[in-house]
Amino acid sequence: MNIFLEILLLLLTFIYSYLEAFVKLFIPLKRKSVSGEIVLITGAGHGIGRITATLFAKLESVLVLWDINKNGVDETARECRKLGAKVYAYVVDCSKREEIYATAAKVKEEVGDVNILINNAGIVFCADLLTLQDSQIQKIFEVNILAHFWTTRAFLPSMITNNHGHIVTVASSAGVIGVPFLVDYCATKFAAFGYHKSLTAELSAIKKPGIKTTCLCPVFVNTGFVKNPSTSFLPERALKALNKFLDVKFDAKVQCIDKDK
Template structure:
């Protein structure tokens, strides 16, 4: 699908995967609505995208706030009249055991990572249905398939995203609206900037460049698949986890407990 002049909405666009995705879509001539809480970061990105001579709408928005999302979606539709691709990318993690995290810290992750995706999807789905075209790309994580110690609430939010996406994809069967989840392994972004990760190793040698995931998002926007795992070889691990969990789960648990220590 040619992306020139397609309308693409990207949440969490001020940094990391979202910023990289905005750049890659802009290179292909797409028109963008870039969404984040940090207006100044969005404006910096807007300036850097000027080189691609495409339209860019800056929309400051906290996706965890349903009223903020409604205002944002209204602004996008007033500007462009439609959308073609929704990239639900906003998300974060707080490191800590369930025993030590507060209820508010757990709720905040689910509110942004999962409900933020719900709010955006619910606000843009009617126009996609009216058009009978478009694609929803939900950026999850390999943590959508593995429950990991220290980030259990984050994993829960990504499990939820994957399950919701699968159900929605079934509901939209027979339409021209696609739903695809992009699930990367560790990515070199500001994900670990939260103070809770201060004593944790930041990145492994296998961690991905955000551009790699951005290109996977572009592939996802025209894919019929439910989930694209990045890199693809990790799908073997996911398959093994679901096929022989009694072998894989103890190995994964032991590895991450060792990392915690």
């Protein structure tokens, strides 16, 4: 496409997006109730997972919290119970498929059918491609993307039966633009973004409009794996538009924390 047409299309996208946001200030969309819905959150022991759990607790959802860190998931559970939520906490290693399937079966028996699945668990290693260990590359794919397949395969059947549910994929801004020294992480988040798009298309193809999907692409945040993150690019809405229509450079700096030390 001609570069001038691309820029024009970008400007029109900006204008439409801001007009849409302006209208919603005065005519907000009606939020659906999640009261009583069973919400499963992976990686709920800290960071985005913990914040998400507390938000759903305030909305009176039934929470199923998964994390590999027992102290972390128990702390999140305590916070959510203080808010009046009914909470079930499980220690799960999302890099292990059989452990995911076994715990999913336990959840179905002890809690019921999961209505909202939030695939949030993730890990990150900050190193150049040649410094990364083979085991680290395998591990990050197991947690950041393969676990999405196993959790969805475990809980999607009941959603299909009821034509009701919501699957949330927590990807990253690093899932749309590559970042140096995060080749493994970016690859998994690109995969997560593609997984979301394909799953959404598949649910449409099998005519299950009652099952919704959402993909989140946050910038780097303090989650326990990174320290003092900073980015130097445009706001996220502008980033998405620029990435779609132009060749954009992404500059991000993160300081990783070795969780094994």
